Amino acid sequence: MTGTPWWCWCWRVALAGLAAGATGTLLIGLRDLFRASDIAARITGGVLVLVAALALGAIVTAFSGRSRRQWLPGAVAAAVMLLLSLWVAVSILSWRQVELTAALVVSVLIAVTAGYALLLSQVVRTFAAAPPPATDEGQKNPGEPPTRRGELLGALATLAAAVFALPLAWYSAHYLPTHTGPSVSIKLQFGEMTAHKTQAAVPLTITVENTGTVDARMIGSLYEVSGVKVLASPASTGPEPLDLDRLKDMTDDNYGPGARYSNTTHMEEPELIQFGQVVWDQSTLLPDETTEATIMVFFPLRTYDVLRGGVDIAIARDDRLPIGRPVPGEADPVGTVTPCGPASVVVREWPIETGSLLEQLTEERREIIRGMVIKHPDADGSWWSGVPYLEYQVQRLRETCEHLFAPKGELEEESMAGLSGAMGEILVPAEMAPRAP
Template structure:
């Protein structure tokens, strides 16, 4: 009695396990195709669903009794290659963010089992190709004796019976059907690109405008109106992750002739040393003093949603000193991202920023953390938990960007990072690509206005005041 090899004995069980893995991929793909958020999640689901259907079709072809031996061998090999490709692709997604989390560990174990099954079955199929005969070929048998059938009369179809005109009509119909299918095949990719791909990859485009209006001197102080407009000019919705505005006042000394070359105001290092935008300048006749901060705050709520062609407006009243300053300046910084790529978990509404001192360098900062929602089931299985961290840096012992145009603190920043990092992680540049994937960008604006001169008192009022004063 011949005992089958252990590999043959386990081959059937491995096939069943591989089919079960394909069922898992198909279930995950089905959920993401109909419930995934965004084009990327649904594309991943569609790929998994197609791979599961290929695995099911290959196994069905292998199990069908009427299938030839060569076709069954190719079906088994196709299932092995498909399973290995999906496993390698999933493993690559896991390696892109190696974080110790239970879900990622379970998915990694599943992928290793899948790859082992695919390699084992492919090796077994390689050892038993279809061109190796299963046994001796059966002997040919002579045909039974009997009358030799004569030639059959030709059977005329409708096109042949009706003549060349009917054949031309059938050919024209076939050509028309083929042209229709070809036109649909050519139009479908263009429709998919216009309706799905282009909107899902469009970058956020916002413009920021700020103005200083209604500047007036009231009693012993100055008042003005600050207006900020954030307009979404793109075709996709954006999230205003965080924002910061600052109003400063600067003393200005204006000379009648150009300042000497050795004057500190003529040093070009001040504008070469940093990116100050329109506020950085070198003036041959004016020397700018140290800016004094008057008012600072947020333009709006963090994580605010701004749809296409919508405008987010903020109007504020600012009060400040009336003496000692000549130039008023308002700066606005806004950090935005695509709204569908920074969706936060439902029900998470932080009460505000947490003010604390960061352990790395004693940096005083105000921080806010929101967990990011997963876009689909496959994303939850292959991507670690992530969060968006918005922060303001209020002071730093190492110092900040010293400039004659605005104070170095506070400044705002955003970090998209894996959950579990400390506060120091947000202060340095990360190379994990989460900000690039979410299309995080910054928009800024600067507005300036002259400090108003105090209005002279009317002569009649001055005379009344002199008469009211007691005479010595």
């Protein structure tokens, strides 16, 4: 290439700007490669280092080269930085927080510069000096080594083998382990019921086992015990015809096994006796690990015919929800009764920690919120006690409390979060149950 026309200077200025972006990418990658908190973030950091090193090497080659193919390394560097910046920009497009504005602006600026450099590289290629005539059949361009067909075929064969082998290795070594959801088994069992002074007492044992292959985070837990009075039809009365109103009451909502229909008995609405936590909030259960709690439940004599127990635990994959440190100046999260619209909820919040510098620059600030609803005007107590009940959300930082009742979305899916539960009943012995009328 001869002379220094304006388009050549513009091309070099654009490449210099891309070199600055590649240097920043290299520093981010090095930081994450050695200091990120999880292996996936460290692998991403290593990829950033390789990509940035490729771009920088191509830019240096473009500046120092003197052949007619000087445009090629510049085009490679521009293409690499264009793809990288577009990937970062797309990952930020759903942002709603001002902290990510700077990263979005920088990534868009690099993408525009890379596109500009890519176009100018074609101009450089078009107006470059024509190659000197070939002087030898084995050396068409002086100073450039001939291409050997055998070496080319060997390289293509190696590349083809890698194309088939690498996806399989990635799928088994990375994709499956990182996309397996948590799984827990919950067992609820009442013990022997006894009279104690003026009350009846029964032990309730709750066992939680991690039956999956990944660590399970228990965001929050709730057990509750309620009493039910059962009214039986007289023995002389035969089976009643199907009562459509009662059938509708049973099928109005997704009540679970607590709801049932019988044409010889009628269960009244349950009355709450006792509730509490099963485990500490944000506890982690390792694969095949089991935790067990036995709680004594007291209730008035001759009041209920059946005791009904229920357990709900909000779980998520542990490595998807790294808990960060509390906001400076604030104490550890403590449950507070918070008005959430018409409801009253005991709310606890934990900020989610980002595992790498790249995540800090490209991901929104998020938090886990656990709510124990203790008052709600729309609570349905037909078959279960209307309150309390458990709610949870993985949400963007500083969402309003009402968002706790919003449908679960992409953040919960990303965290592999969900509810796991169990239910059990026990018949109250006749000597402790209500007397027959």
